[in-house]
Amino acid sequence: MTVGGENLGGASRVQLLGAIGECGSITQAAKLVKMSYKAAWDAIDAMNNLAGEPLVERLTGGKGGGGTRLTPRGRQLVDNFQVIEREHARYLQQLESQAEGIADDLLLIRRMAMKTTARNQFLGKVTQLTTGAVNDEVTLTLPGGQQIVAVVTQGSSASLGLGPGVEAFALIKASSIILVTDTEGARFSARNQLSGAVTRVQTGAVNTEVVLDLPAGGTIAAIITNQSSSDLGIEVGRSVTAIFKASSVILGVPAA
Known part of the structure; x- marks a missing residue:
């Protein structure tokens, strides 16, 4: 509205x-x-x-x-x-009657039109909501099976209507992603750890953008310093784990 x-x-x-x-x-x-x-x-x-x-x-x-x-x-x-809500519902019904999947694609186009400064955008469904004294912990399961955990205030959780089965998207800035090349035996306080293979490396004057392909589909991008990229031996094809804190995840829900 x-x-x-x-x-x-x-x-x-x-x-x-x-x-x-x-x-x-x-x-x-x-x-x-x-x-x-x-x-x-x-x-x-x-x-x-x-x-x-x-x-x-x-x-x-x-x-x-x-x-x-x-x-x-x-x-x-x-x-x-x-009035608009009734007409919108009627419009979607007409689209569905004309061609299978058009209504779903219309919603997908709306999602793709969303503008945000966050480099990483994931759409999934809430599979778990744990309520705390001040904050809620939300687990979002992506279509490929990966899970992203976010910590949000109870007020934000309530205003978004979050709960099991609710469709939501997660936004994570590339600068909030930490890359690790060797996780064997290591433990991290960051709740989120997504592993994949490096598919793109773009080096700038100071920083390097690294894009990983996730095994079950999707990608995740990170911005690290050129020195860190060199020290880690980042190159196309190398297996890398992207880690980020639950507090670095911003949650949203598709517009009604």
């Missing part, structure tokens, strides 16, 4: 707006959409700021002691989103 080129969020935020319109209470609306009171107000504040005009406004005083309500612009946004 975008207004004036600004991304206001997905279906969950529209559901929150719709619930506010029905209940006239932020507390009741938050409960209906299974969102905390603080998260609801944070979402509303963000949407109001990004839209450039209020979508939700507070009511003070009165017989009921105040409350919240949608502004005319907020109501228009909810109504229009519902």
Whole structure:
């Protein structure tokens, strides 16, 4: 959902707006959409700021002691989103009826159009979610069977709707990857270790980009110094392990 080129969020935020319109209470609306009171107000504040005009406004005083309500612009946004959502679903149904796999490829094209500074992008499904006191540990299994572990805050985990079976993508900067050529007998604190064969080496003035082909499919790129590349004897065909911390992984979910 975008207004004036600004991304206001997905279906969950529209559901929150719709619930506010029905209940006239932020507390009741938050409960209906299974969102905390603080998260609801944070979402509303963000949407109001990004839209450039209020979508939700507070009511003070009165017989009921105040409350919240949608502004005319907020109501228009909810109504229009519902129309667009119906038309989008109808469009996908038409594509599926015309040719097998077109709808899936349409979603793939949308993913490929995603722009990010992270060199490494992996799409997979959440297979495990371990909740901690402050952070959650998320295990993402890639189509080739490899697993990536990420540590994110509970707030981020909840806002993304992460859980077993949820499709998500992992972003890892190439500069966060450490390459190791001999892991036998060695132990590392980094949770993620992906091994593969070097397929490309591009040397620059200071750094070298190294790309590994992973056995089950996919690639991973790392940026290391030229000196490190020389010391490790990096060359095409050599087996290398890419390691990176769970805290270096950024998780996202495809747009609804």
